[in-house]
Amino acid sequence: MLAALQDAWTTVVPDMRDRHGPLPPMMLVLTVVTGLVDAVSFLLLGHVFVANMTGNVVFSGFAVAGAAGFSPAASLAALAAFAVGALLGGRVAHRARAHRGRVLHLALVLETGLVLSAYVIAQTDATPDTGTVRYGLITLLGLGMGVQTAAARALAVPDLTTTVLTQTITGIASDSRAAGGEGGRAGRRVLAVVAMFCGALVGAAAILHGDPALPLLLASVLLAVGTVAAFAMTRSNAAWTVPL
Structure with missing residues (x-):
């Protein structure tokens, strides 16, 4: 337990001399963002995820089978937008690959613009969950999440992918002492799960209580x-800035 708490602490307050420097807490913040955004996409835009592509593939299957409440068009729009966003994020990562801080900064500039645009649309339109506005929001948010995921992949901070928790939860269980492992990075993994849960909780509470644009x-x-x-990080020449 003490080791897990120490691991959690060093994730939130990292040693700047560590191989990943200030990146772990930044990845946690992006994980919270994922929870907020997917709360909007699923609860407001109609049973579709913009970050969890596994869910969209499954939802597409449900829709084709005739299950009520699922739209193959919405799921495919989210998949396409995410893929394009990942392409853009990949280009950003390759362009700035010599400095991990610049990769993060450029990706965040792009993602911030996309999510902020989605907020403005959701705030100003009376029915953001219908028609072309719905698909516009799915596209903007899917693009943003694709950029984020590609950047997180390029930065490669262990157990902090920001959008996928399946492997994280698997690691908590399979690497635990109960399973015969050493319990490595349990604190960080639990923090990732908690971060996404908190984002989803806050997002859902806002939507269910009448403010769908707040998340x-x-x-x-x-x-x-x-x-x-991240802009401040671009000026660093510490060891963590060097690509893995």
């Missing part, structure tokens, strides 16, 4: 703060 505003604020912090 996107919160996500935009977190991304904007992250963008400013």
Whole structure:
């Protein structure tokens, strides 16, 4: 337990001399953003995810089979937008690959613009969950999540992918002492799960209590703060900035 708590602490307050420097807490913030955004996409835009592509593939199968409440068009739109966003994020990562701080900063600039645009649309349109506005929001948010996931993949901070928790939860269980493992990075993995849960909880509470645009505003604020912090990181020449 003590080792897990220490691991959690060093994830939130990292040693700047560590191989990943200030990146772990930034990845946690992006994980919260994922929870906020997927709350909007699933609860407001109609049973579709913009970050969890596994869910969209499954939902597409449900829709084709005739299950009520699922739209193959919405799922395919999210998949396509995410793929394009991942392409853009990949280009950003390859362009700035010599410095991990620049990769993060450029990706956050792009993602912040996309999510903020989605917030403005959701805030100003009376029916953001219908018609072309719905698909516009799915596209903007899917693009943003694709950029984020590609950047996280390029940064490669262990157990902090920001959008996928399946392997994280598997690691908590399969690497635990109960399973015969050493329990490595349990604290960090649990924090990732908690971060996404908190984002989803806050997002769902806002939507269910009548403010569907609020999660996107919160996500935009977190991304904007992250963008400013990442800009400061671009000036570092510490060891963590060197690509893996």
